[in-house]
Amino acid sequence: MKLFGYKLPMMSSLLIWAVLWEIVGQLDMTILLPPLSAILAKMVEIVPTNSFLSAFGVTARAFLVGTGFAVAIGIPVGVLMGKSVLIDRLLLPWVNMFLSAPLTALVPVLMVLFGIGEQTVIITTALFAIWIIVLDTRAGVKQISSSLVEMAHSFGASSFQAFFKIYIWAALPEILAGVRIGFIRAVKGVIIGQLLVSVVGFGRLFELYSANFLMEHFWALLLVLFFAAFTLAEGLGYLERKVDYYAASRAP
Amino acid sequence: MTSQGNTALKTTQDAPQSDIAVSVRNVSKIYGGAIHALNDMTLDFPRGQLTSLLGPSGCGKTTLLKIIGGLLDQTSGEILVNGKPVDGPGPDRAFVFQDFALMPWATVIRNVAFGLELRGIAKSEREAVAEKYIAAVGLSGFEKQYPHELSGGMRQRVGLARALSVNADVLLLDEPFSAVDEQTRRKFQEDLLALVEHEKKTFIFVTHSIEEAVYVSDQIALLLARPSRVSEIIKPDIDRSISPDALRRDPVYLDTVERIWSSLRSYVE
Numbered sequence A: 001m002k003l004f005g006y007k008l009p010m011m012s013s014l015l016i017w018a019v020l021w022e023i024v025g026q027l028d029m030t031i032l033l034p035p036l037s038a039i040l041a042k043m044v045e046i047v048p049t050n051s052f053l054s055a056f057g058v059t060a061r062a063f064l065v066g067t068g069f070a071v072a073i074g075i076p077v078g079v080l081m082g083k084s085v086l087i088d089r090l091l092l093p094w095v096n097m098f099l100s101a102p103l104t105a106l107v108p109v110l111m112v113l114f115g116i117g118e119q120t121v122i123i124t125t126a127l128f129a130i131w132i133i134v135l136d137t138r139a140g141v142k143q144i145s146s147s148l149v150e151m152a153h154s155f156g157a158s159s160f161q162a163f164f165k166i167y168i169w170a171a172l173p174e175i176l177a178g179v180r181i182g183f184i185r186a187v188k189g190v191i192i193g194q195l196l197v198s199v200v201g202f203g204r205l206f207e208l209y210s211a212n213f214l215m216e217h218f219w220a221l222l223l224v225l226f227f228a229a230f231t232l233a234e235g236l237g238y239l240e241r242k243v244d245y246y247a248a249s250r251a252p
Numbered sequence B: 001m002t003s004q005g006n007t008a009l010k011t012t013q014d015a016p017q018s019d020i021a022v023s024v025r026n027v028s029k030i031y032g033g034a035i036h037a038l039n040d041m042t043l044d045f046p047r048g049q050l051t052s053l054l055g056p057s058g059c060g061k062t063t064l065l066k067i068i069g070g071l072l073d074q075t076s077g078e079i080l081v082n083g084k085p086v087d088g089p090g091p092d093r094a095f096v097f098q099d100f101a102l103m104p105w106a107t108v109i110r111n112v113a114f115g116l117e118l119r120g121i122a123k124s125e126r127e128a129v130a131e132k133y134i135a136a137v138g139l140s141g142f143e144k145q146y147p148h149e150l151s152g153g154m155r156q157r158v159g160l161a162r163a164l165s166v167n168a169d170v171l172l173l174d175e176p177f178s179a180v181d182e183q184t185r186r187k188f189q190e191d192l193l194a195l196v197e198h199e200k201k202t203f204i205f206v207t208h209s210i211e212e213a214v215y216v217s218d219q220i221a222l223l224l225a226r227p228s229r230v231s232e233i234i235k236p237d238i239d240r241s242i243s244p245d246a247l248r249r250d251p252v253y254l255d256t257v258e259r260i261w262s263s264l265r266s267y268v269e
């Protein structure tokens, strides 16, 4: 990175904030904000510990299963909504409602229904991710040129073949965008689920750290989470850019 | 390339090899209970020949083609392909689309082999067939390219190769050349004539262009709108052994174009 008249790379603003954080931290203004260097040191210290690794395992599993459900259900539902006006009319109000609903408020209800445990966390995660996946998939399917669908049909494609060979590919740019945003929401979902259920994974660690005012631990965990979400989003963003070339050439 | 003039020959269930490949019987199509796109249309398509559907915009050419292709249901009437009533798309018919309808995420060879892929034919086998038709439409060397890397004319050649590779008896072409430039279009028309001769298939060809219809067709069905019907069947009696350029100056060719034009004009006015 260069300064004074030179072009700065994208992430350089983060560096400025990091420096600012370090200064404020060193000034010892508040117990809530330890210096960044201390947090990073703490991160290196706690990441290899057993309690961290097992919490990471539990969280990663809940995340993967939850987003797995969101993708496996969200994409077919989105395709159906894009294809059928009737299904669209039936489901769209609900999807829109859940997309903007404060899902956190639902978690206690889920706890009653599914118990205080991993199941509830997984369902919370899926609920955070699924609606945007449905909506984006639907938007992707709606712009598929009708002749592409007729083509598949005229060459004898079954509904199954049309789904796997035409719909998800033709709508792929939108689907990937939905999955990327859905996954970011799911990171939020899995932590909120664990926090409210408060017996498992990172949620339990967060609870533990903040209750005991272990702010270095707290921030270290948050940073780990931030990096995980960032890597995930970048990875999916990379895939999205790879299919960009045909997003432009699909127009009917 | 002589038109045999046997359209009166009856097609029956037990004579699938009759000289009529596709028979349209009293077909009507009403969209949404109000728009009469086709009205009691009856028309025969002789086997191994190219029949053009020619007519003004909105007279139901695409509608008829899609009904024959099984992509649309008729409101009443019957379509027979090789003597059997049509109920949905089938391997005996293949479509060529006006906007090409290629999969932008798939290579040329995968696009061409797509019909066979859907039938579950092994990859090596279907690619061998695709290869053959890619060569037949003059696209050898472009197998691994993607559609967006090709010109409009080349894309339609891919669409044509895809339709040929499933080895259907009947090819349905909806204004296949309308999205390509004039030079490409002429070359296409010449290639199409060669295909009709070599492939021994029945071609049903929708076009807006009178010249194109006269140039490529064994038989032209003039359609008129409101109520949509076949007004006239014209069999251009053109000597195709002469060169394409000479043909376009041929008096019979010019007369036929003129005759169709005056026919259409009398309805337009």
Ligand SMILES: Nc1ncnc2c1ncn2[C@@H]1O[C@H](COP(=O)(O)OP(=O)(O)OP(=O)(O)O)[C@@H](O)[C@H]1O
Residues within 6 Å of the ligand: B031, B032, B035, B036, B037, B055, B056, B057, B058, B059, B060, B061, B062, B063, B064, B208
């Ligand atoms: N899906 C549809 N719903 C309602 N009306 C339709 C539909 N498709 C076509 N039509 C109407 O039916 C009539 C025939 O349409 P069609 O597309 O078959 O005409 P065409 O001869 O192919 O026209 P063009 O030369 O412009 O392609 C038109 O009046 C059109 O507006």
Ligand SMILES: [Mg+2]
Residues within 6 Å of the ligand: B061, B062, B063
């Ligand atoms: Mg049309």
